[in-house]
Amino acid sequence: xxxxxxxxxGNDWLRDALPKIVLxxxxxxxxxxxxGFILFTFVLSFTxxxxxxxxxxxxxxxxxxxxxVRAWDIAVNNLLIFGSLYIIICCAxxxxxxxxxxxxxxxxxxxxxxxxxxxxxxxxxxxTAWKWFLDPGIGLQAVVRGWGWESFTFEWIKDSDMAIYxxxxxxxxxxxxxxxxxxxxxxxxxxxxVLKAAQIDGASNWALYRRIVIPQLRPxxxxxxxxxxxxxxxxxxxxxxxxxxxxxxxxELPATFxxxxxxxxxxxxxxxxxxxxxxxxxxxxxxxxxxxxxxxKK
Amino acid sequence: xxxNASANVIRTGSGSRFIIYLLLIFFCLYYLxxxxxxxxxxxxxxxxIQAGGMMALPSEWTVSxxxxxxxxxxxxxxxxxxxxxxINSIMMVVPAxxxxxxxxxxxxxxxxxxxxxxxxxxxxxLLFGCFIPxxxxxxxxxxxxxxxxxxxxxxxxxxxxxxxxxxFSTLYFRNYYQQFPTELVRAAMIDGAGFFTIFRRIMxxxxxxxxxxxIIWQFTNIWNDxxxxxxxxxxxxxxxxxALNNLVQSSTGVKEYNVHFAGAIMAALxxxxxxxxxxxYFVRGLMAGSVKG
Numbered sequence: 001x002x003x004x005x006x007x008x009x010g011n012d013w014l015r016d017a018l019p020k021i022v023l024x025x026x027x028x029x030x031x032x033x034x035x036g037f038i039l040f041t042f043v044l045s046f047t048x049x050x051x052x053x054x055x056x057x058x059x060x061x062x063x064x065x066x067x068x069v070r071a072w073d074i075a076v077n078n079l080l081i082f083g084s085l086y087i088i089i090c091c092a093x094x095x096x097x098x099x100x101x102x103x104x105x106x107x108x109x110x111x112x113x114x115x116x117x118x119x120x121x122x123x124x125x126x127x128t129a130w131k132w133f134l135d136p137g138i139g140l141q142a143v144v145r146g147w148g149w150e151s152f153t154f155e156w157i158k159d160s161d162m163a164i165y166x167x168x169x170x171x172x173x174x175x176x177x178x179x180x181x182x183x184x185x186x187x188x189x190x191x192x193x194v195l196k197a198a199q200i201d202g203a204s205n206w207a208l209y210r211r212i213v214i215p216q217l218r219p220x221x222x223x224x225x226x227x228x229x230x231x232x233x234x235x236x237x238x239x240x241x242x243x244x245x246x247x248x249x250x251x252e253l254p255a256t257f258x259x260x261x262x263x264x265x266x267x268x269x270x271x272x273x274x275x276x277x278x279x280x281x282x283x284x285x286x287x288x289x290x291x292x293x294x295x296x297k298k
Numbered sequence: 299x300x301x302n303a304s305a306n307v308i309r310t311g312s313g314s315r316f317i318i319y320l321l322l323i324f325f326c327l328y329y330l331x332x333x334x335x336x337x338x339x340x341x342x343x344x345x346x347i348q349a350g351g352m353m354a355l356p357s358e359w360t361v362s363x364x365x366x367x368x369x370x371x372x373x374x375x376x377x378x379x380x381x382x383x384x385i386n387s388i389m390m391v392v393p394a395x396x397x398x399x400x401x402x403x404x405x406x407x408x409x410x411x412x413x414x415x416x417x418x419x420x421x422x423x424l425l426f427g428c429f430i431p432x433x434x435x436x437x438x439x440x441x442x443x444x445x446x447x448x449x450x451x452x453x454x455x456x457x458x459x460x461x462x463x464x465x466f467s468t469l470y471f472r473n474y475y476q477q478f479p480t481e482l483v484r485a486a487m488i489d490g491a492g493f494f495t496i497f498r499r500i501m502x503x504x505x506x507x508x509x510x511x512x513i514i515w516q517f518t519n520i521w522n523d524x525x526x527x528x529x530x531x532x533x534x535x536x537x538x539x540x541a542l543n544n545l546v547q548s549s550t551g552v553k554e555y556n557v558h559f560a561g562a563i564m565a566a567l568x569x570x571x572x573x574x575x576x577x578x579y580f581v582r583g584l585m586a587g588s589v590k591g
Contacts, residue, residue, distance in 0.1 A: 018493045019412035033461045034427035037435040114326045120573035122522035124539045128562040129332040146350040237524040258433040275433040286429045
């Protein structure tokens with residue numbers, strides 16, 4: 001082998017490896033900071049870590065204690081209430097608005113812009129606005145009373161039984177426009193020929209939507225469900241800004257539970273166990289979805 | 299999103315059209331209500347809010363809540379206003395967005411035009427990283443930032459956002475480059491063009507739209523982040539969202555609602571402006587991050 005050959009082989013090798021070399025920093029980052037960290041937290045959930053990570057293994061003890069803690073019970077219950085209402089209302093409102101907007105509306109683009117702008121805001125901003133708007137002392141209740149309806153009462157945000165619904169109100173306000181956009185994109189993909197044929201057969205608009213249009217929106221429903229469920233499980237900022245988890249612990253969610261147990265109550269083992277459960281529930285929703293998307297594209 | 303051209307064939311009578319417009323306008327008001335509340339109350343004296351006039355226009359207009367929120371309001375222990383935190387957020391967002399976008403473009407290019415065995419798995423791994431609950435990485439990341447000497451600093455936050463931003467930027471560029479004709483890349487290869495030449499001469503010139511989508515998405519996400527900011531920053535490195543929350547939640551003294559609203563608008567303004575100027579791209583990013591790419 002001459003030295004020229006060797007250089008060429010070296011160049012060939014470099015040319016073949018270059019794409020992988022370019023990709024490798026990102027890959028390494030993700031392997032360490034996503035999967036390595038997931039593993040680390042998972043391992044911690046089986047240890048006696050308190051204020052700092054430590055590695056005395058205690059088996060399932062953290063999980064057993066987690067399920068006995070009342071605060072976790074409340075957080076999971078709240079997530080079920082919040083998550084299901086949030087998903088149902090966002091989908092219903094989003095679909096209704098999309099159908100209304102799909103009737104050859106003048107200024108459609110302008111209206112769409114208004115419906116969607118909350119998505120550009122931080123949940124902290126949304127939380128601040130709704131926190132004071134729902135505050136009985138200065139917000140809606142005070143305003144309506146000022147208008148003359150003296151007995152009007154709206155104190156959900158101060159009421160432990162109702163406060164969780166104020167989170168739903170603010171979260172729906174923020175995200176429903178986005179769900180509208182997803183359904184609108186779905187509606188625009190529907191074949192008009194089928195609709196025309198059904199119209200000629202004398203089907204009413206209501207029947208057209210119920211029988212032909214809405215069934216065809218299945219993929220949009222799927223995407224909306226996945227996005228909303230995943231956002232619900234991760235909800236943290238909005239609760240912090242709107243109610244701070246209160247009154248008392250009435251609006252704690254798993255995300256706020258994890259944070260307070262890990263960083264303020266120094267129960268890192270239990271915090272890690274709760275994070276692991278959050279990850280598992282998101283994985284149960286996301287992995288089948290990502291899997292099907294990737295397979296479809298091949 | 300599709301344009302008006304493909305609107306459906308369903309016909310509606312003028313009576314129902316009236317109701318449709320009425321409903322649409324009603325929901326416009328619903329979505330605008332909190333913005334209206336924030337704006338008008340940031341421009342009136344505190345006494346008017348306390349007197350139950352939240353929905354009314356200011357009877358005495360004032361911009362002093364804005365000055366107070368910007369430069370004198372008490373945030374945590376210091377009366378600095380939100381200005382230093384606004385600057386923190388900018389210092390954090392710009393490098394994190396720039397680097398994650400460049401890396402995303404390179405990754406997307408490799409994953410579509412230089413495919414190798416197992417590339418789908420690599421992409422799947424990157425993609426799942428976008429959706430994990432970040433609670434799962436808070437504890438080790440706090441340790442790691444400490445080991446790197448970046449705990450409680452703006453560079454630390456840049457690093458964190460960069461790491462967890464790569465997944466989405468790769469997703470955008472990969473899905474975009476997948477539509478790009480591979481024949482062009484092949485032809486350039488046969489002509490002897492190398493990896494970076496093809497990227498610079500062929501891919502980059504047509505990447506404008508997706509780069510805008512990616513930059514807007516990353517900018518909005520990182521600017522609006524609260525969890526990482528709250529977990530990994532110190533008093534002097536807090537981003538805007540954390541400072542705003544501290545301002546609003548502070549339990550000492552009189553609650554200056556008008557200052558809170560002014561601060562909230564300040565925190566919202568950058569992303570809102572981007573949305574107003576380039577909303578089309580923002581929506582594309584949202585959709586690409588959720589529905590099929």
